[in-house]
Amino acid sequence: MPATLSYEVSGPESTAAPVVVLLGSLGSNRSMWDHQVRDLARDHTVVAIDHRGHGGSEVVPGSCTIADLAGDVLALLDSLGVDRFHVAGLSLGGAIAQWLAVHEPARVRSVALLCTAAKFGEPSAWAERAAAVRGGGTEAVADAVVARWITPARAEADPDLVTGLREMIVATSTEGYAAACDALSGWDGRADLRRISCPTLVVAGDEDPSTAPEVVREIADGVPGAHFVTLSPAAHVPTVEMPERVCEVLRTHLTRAHAPDPA
């Protein structure tokens, strides 16, 4: 049973504008895409989504999988009458975007995968994080997580940004965060990468301690024809740390995705 998701649709009045779906990281809400929404909504219908148990979305007790989270997104898009869409996902959102590109090729027009992985390290680390959060709430992991989201230099220069991002993590429901850790623990999309056939952009942050550039690069190496970009200086959440540059690479990708194939 899909969860009821909180979301926001932004864009021109015209229903002909191409749809871009934005999916964020573990412990985030859709405001992590605010800059990109403002930019892309000039000529796209942008659907920014909170994952289940995150932001304003329904909290569903128990574990879930990446396929469950993708099912939530598809159910929302069905309810909005959206058939084909571009999808951009960061980290957890990137795993969901990979799943959608593999399993819904007729609906996914292009995919942008930011600071994400086809497998996020050892499952035991995610089980430990889920247990820490189930025991002590999101507060128990918030400092460590926010330290990976932006570079140390930026954190030192902009303490208010750190405070705001930390509040976002702490506001995520305990059950929603832990369930998403369970989903990451079970996620391994490596064997399916070669099945992604839509235009694909893969983006890494040069100082990302969570999904290091070589981990992100594995996706680009596995997806036929994928474009790979490294942002610098950037940690795990460049949508916030270097928003204009992320807008630029997403726009270039979407323009390429709309262009007819060269003969």
Ligand SMILES: O=C(O)CC1=CCC(=O)O1
């Ligand atoms: O929270 C982290 O350590 C980084 C991360 C992995 C998956 C995700 O969405 O964030």
